[in-house]
Amino acid sequence: MSFAELGQVTMDDRHTCASILLNKQVYSKGAVLRACYWLSRDLHFGIDEQEHHFTITAGLRTIQASLTHPKPAKLEDLLPEFFDALLDSQLRIDIQQETASVRELIIAKAFAESGVLEDPPPGTFEDPVATRNSTGHDLVQISPNKDR
């Protein structure tokens, strides 16, 4: 089944330009922008935001073969790449959102010589099992810096 048959994509007669309708409940603006960025070597994009949808216009940068571009990419080949990039970008955003606080803590802890985390997380490097704190499941606990 082609993208056109799915109703998301319409292409011009020469297959050099496509209009893509994306549901905002599925894809965030960040995911759309990132997917467009990664395909921007071969395609130029226009993005229009409506209440419930994004309308993406994607056009081939190179249509005819030349000495510098002997094998220009085809729109039919690039659109699946665009949709893969879109899905991956949205997934990456979901991961970043869910893990942002833990990531910040790892980096802060890595570079903090003192003071960023006053109390060490429950457990120790040498014997993480024995001293596991039974009060909660979170990896870290932050307490105020008593020296300040």
Next chain:
Amino acid sequence: MARTFLPRDSFKASSSPYRLLPFRFHRLNPTTEVLVNESGEFMIAPAGTSRKLVKGEISPAAEIYATLKAKHFLYDDYSSTLLDVLASKYRTKYDFLAGSTKLHIFVVTLRCDHSCHYCQVSRQTPNKDEYDMKPAAAEAAVNMMLESPSKHLTLEFQGGEPLLAFDLIKYVVSIAKPRATLKNKVLDIVITSNLANLTDEILCYCRDEKIKLSTSLDGPEFLHNANRPRPGNNSYQAAVEGIRRARKALGSRQVAALMTTTQLSLQHPKEIIDEYVRQSFHTIFLRPISPFGFAVRSRKRTGYEMDAFLDFYRTGLAHILNINRKGYNLVEIYSSILLKKMLTPHGTGYVDLQSPSGAGLSVLVYNYDGDIYATDEARMLAEMNDRTFCLGNVLTHSRAQILTSPAFVKVLEAACNQSLPGCSDCAFQPYCGSDPVYHHATQGDMHGHRPTSGFCRRNMETIRHLLGLLQSSDPDVQNILWGWVTDRNLAEMRESVPQ
């Protein structure tokens, strides 16, 4: 230390949902993807694993669950505390930041007797005054180098051909060594030379002062002479004869060689590698030409697209693996740098593959006229009248002024791949770097445009290729690659790993 164990029930599969730890992923092919966590540990898994992981669809009973947990991609009620371990690994990866600038390049002269197509800077002139570093600038550069907080410094002499200014090298060493000792610093000294002007006096001096020599060997005679012309058309003879004499005087480990890949080189990967074996080298660095200065101007002679280089690299690496299989230990340096980042918690001191970028932070270049540049490539750009990366001058600026100069602040803004478009959520971020000088030179923008960046393409494809090799069903391939990281040859690896 007395150790207690939790009851057996504590290790049963968790019934409550797991939670994610930070990671990134990358599709390798239609059937597999790679997951990489914040400290660079990776796991190759069936396509769709990341999606299932995020959606909470990985069952604790599934085989992959334990691996995801052990490799720090998820945690649950029964995870031991991970943050200390992850933070420790992360800190180890960025250990190269400690101590600030370690590599200090002194361009003692631009004069050279070679006229290489890809060289940006050499000048063929007998006039010493015009292109040689003055003693006052040399002394100021030594003082600035020793202000670096790093305990371990590398002083590298470059040119032009630095041995044409041998008296100046002796002067710099004579003031740098005692001053380094007073500051309790360890000083490694390297001369990068074509070796054509090597004399017994120079060799004795290098031996007495424990100075290493680094030279260029572009391949077999026809290729080396074509890439590196000099009067008499004998640059190859000069190089191999210089390597032989230097090894005899200083020892084999004190002499290294680098090659540069020109368009002509692209057709001869195996011949180049065989030449390194013939000359008894145990390392080779398959490196592309720097897209700067004369290399861009003389594109017809030297220029090529990154994809052509990647073909050259893959063919060359396969040949190197075969050579190792036959019992000769030969390490490809760029692969070994990436493998060390991928397979160990450690970073590397390789300045071209760091984030924050090594430009200025890990390396400073003191040009013959006292001007200071963020990288060697940056001073090459300056020779083409682009002084974007000139940070100041040793005679008029302090180290503090250099490192807070507007030019350096601009570099820093584009120096972290953690915050660059395209890099910020790339799975290979922990292995890669940023290169503001490269992207300024090739794209007119220090931040760079990843989809069209040769730097990005080279590293993405090289890492993907290495990941593929690490999945090879041939145990020798894995043994060779792991051996490069652990400094062991194939025979030693075969003995240590059960077949």
